[in-house]
Structure formats: structure tokens, C-alpha cells
Amino acid sequence: MKIIRLLSAMAVFGLLAFTAKAEIYIYNPLNIALVGQVQQDTVQGAPKSGVLSEVSARTTNLTINTKSLLTLIATDQGFTLPPKAKLWLDGDMFYLLKQDNTIFTIVDSNLLSITYVSDVLNSKQIVTTKTYLETITGTSVAILAYNGSSISFTLNCYGKEIFYNASNFTNAVLSRSYSGWGFGSGTCDGQNMVIKGSLKGKDTTRYAVGGGVGTFPPGGPLAFPPDDSGTFPGTQVFQSTGSND
Numbered sequence: 001m002k003i004i005r006l007l008s009a010m011a012v013f014g015l016l017a018f019t020a021k022a023e024i025y026i027y028n029p030l031n032i033a034l035v036g037q038v039q040q041d042t043v044q045g046a047p048k049s050g051v052l053s054e055v056s057a058r059t060t061n062l063t064i065n066t067k068s069l070l071t072l073i074a075t076d077q078g079f080t081l082p083p084k085a086k087l088w089l090d091g092d093m094f095y096l097l098k099q100d101n102t103i104f105t106i107v108d109s110n111l112l113s114i115t116y117v118s119d120v121l122n123s124k125q126i127v128t129t130k131t132y133l134e135t136i137t138g139t140s141v142a143i144l145a146y147n148g149s150s151i152s153f154t155l156n157c158y159g160k161e162i163f164y165n166a167s168n169f170t171n172a173v174l175s176r177s178y179s180g181w182g183f184g185s186g187t188c189d190g191q192n193m194v195i196k197g198s199l200k201g202k203d204t205t206r207y208a209v210g211g212g213v214g215t216f217p218p219g220g221p222l223a224f225p226p227d228d229s230g231t232f233p234g235t236q237v238f239q240s241t242g243s244n245d
Contacts, residue, residue: 025091025092025116026089026091026114026142026159026161026178026201027089027090027091027176027203028088028089028176028177028178028201028202028203029086029087029088029089029201029202029203030066030087030088030089030094030199030200030201031065031066031199031200031201032064032065032066032069032087032197032198032199033065033197033198033200034063034064034065034153034155034195034196034197034198035061035062035063035064035195035196035197036061036062036063036064036153036186036188036193036194036195037059037060037061037062037193037194037195038059038060038061038062038188038191038192038193039057039059039191039192039193040057040058040059040060040191041057041058041191042055042056042057062151062188062193064151064195064197066087069087069112069146070085070087070096072146072148072150072151073096073107073111073112073148075148075149075150076108076111076148076149077105077107077108077111079105081096082098082099082104083098083099084098084099085097085098085099085104086098086099086101087107089114089201092109092113092114092115092116093106093107093109094106094107094109094112094113094114095107110147111146111147111148112144112145112146112147113144113145114142114143114144114145115142115143115145116140116141116142117140117141117142117143118140118141119138119139119140119141119161120138120139120140121136121137121138122136122137122138123135123136123137130168130169131166131167131168131169132165132166132167132168132169133165133166133167134163134164134165134166135162135163135164135165136161136162136163137160137161137162137163138160138161138162138163139158139159139160139161140158140159140160140161140180141156141157141158141159142157142159142180143155143156143157144157144182144199146186150188150189151186151187151188151189151193152186152187153184153185153186153187153193153195154184154185154186155182155183155184155195155197155199156182156183156184157180157181157182157199158180158181158182159178159179159180159181159199160178160179160180161176161177161178162175162176162177162178163175163176164176170208171206171207171208172206172207172208173204173205173206174204174205174206174207175202175203175204175205176202176203177200177201177202177203178199178200178201178202179198179199179200180198180199180200181196181197181198181199182196182197182198182199183195183196184196
């Protein structure tokens with residue numbers, strides 16, 4: 001996702017500058033809904049009347065959602081999940097959060113990773129003497145990979161990213177969402193698996209800035225959820241509604 005920073009506001013005109021990265025990154029609580037079709041062993045059936053032999057192969061369906069993926073991560077990394085744990089994607093790094101949005105642990109990138117392949121963007125910035133508005137919409141392709149002891153898969157995901165930030169140089173609202181779908185392949189307990197499903201995330205933040213200077217909280221455009229006090233340093237008000245549904 002483009003990283004945009006409001007650097008300064010000068011007197012009445014509120015002179016602002018921004019810098020942009022070339023790629024879209026996802027900064028959201030990640031909600032996963034995947035279904036894997038798993039190959040089962042070949043079954044030798046009992047002969048029926050008129051049939052000399054019967055050999056068949058079966059498949060079963062496996063559902064992977066955010067909760068079950070967190071359970072897999074905890075098993076593979078060897079820890080006990082905290083109550084109401086959340087999965088947060090911050091660019092190219094996954095975090096496991098506690099209920100109050102504080103960091104419980106960083107997910108091992110060798111276990112769960114995301115690779116951004118390509119994106120195209122539409123963006124607009126409007127600055128007046130009283131307001132600042134920035135919008136970005138993007139279409140992207142990313143690869144999500146999980147490499148666990150019992151389950152592994154690679155999901156090729158096509159997604160839409162929406163970023164919105166509006167400020168009157170005192171109060172501001174920032175929202176962003178991601179919605180993608182994909183397909184891929186993997187294994188489950190050594191058996192072949194094909195997989196498909198969706199990745200979604202949505203986060204809305206309201207914050208206030210002091211001195212009339214329209215700056216984002218530290219870390220770019222809210223690259224991470226708040227600490228246990230619910231605030232970022234230098235900001236007066238913070239409220240985030242992001243969650244794993």
C-alpha cells in the first residue's frame with residue numbers, strides 16, 4: 001500500500017507533502033476464509049454383483065479460517081494462544097495480537113509469509129485552507145504462503161485495497177480495507193490439496209493532532225494498531241475498530 005505522510009502544515013494554507021512507495025501493502029486485521037479439497041488414499045471396495053473389483057479415490061474438504069489458522073500457528077511455533085487472539089498483517093509481517101491489540105508475538109516469516117507481486121493504483125489528494133483529503137484505490141496480486149508441520153499451502157490472491165484519510169488539521173479519520181480472493185495448492189498430512197477462498201480486512205481509526213499540524217501517528221498511515229493505552233505517542237485521541245471477524 002502507498003505510505004503517505006503529512007509532513008507539515010504552514011500557517012493558514014497548511015502546506016503538506018507526501019511520499020509514496022511504489023507498491024500497495026496491506027495493513028489490516030486479516031480475516032481468512034479458505035476451503036481445501038484434500039486427496040485421500042485409494043480405497044479397495046468389496047465386489048458387487050456383476051462387478052469383478054472396485055477401486056476408488058476420495059477427497060474431503062478442509063476449512064481454514066482465521067481462528068483455525070491461529071491454532072495452527074500456535075502449534076507450529078509452540079505457544080498457547082491468548083484469549084481472543086487476533087491476526088494482524090503489517091505490510092510484509094504478521095503479528096499475533098492479544099485482545100487489547102498489544103503484540104503477543106511476531107509470526108515466524110518462515111511459517112507464514114506474503115509476497116506482493118504487482119499492483120495498479122488510482123489516487124487523489126485535495127488540500128484546502130481547512131481540510132486535507134487523500135484517497136487511494138488499488139488492485140493487487142499477492143501470494144500468501146503457509147508452511148506448517150501438518151498443513152502447507154500457497155494462495156495466489158487478487159485483491160482490492162481502499163485507503164481514505166481526511167483531516168481538518170485538528171481531527172482526522174483514516175480508514176482502509178482489503179478484499180481479495182484466490183486459489184492455490186498445498187498438502188495436508190502429506191496428502192495433496194487444492195485450495196480456494198478469500199482474504200478480507202477493514203480498519204477505521206479516528207485521531208486528533210495538536211498544534212494544527214496534520215501528521216499521521218508514528219509508523220506511516222497507521223501501520224500498526226494502538227498500544228494498551230489506546231494511543232500513539234503525540235496523538236490526543238485514537239480509536240480503532242479493526243478486528244478479526
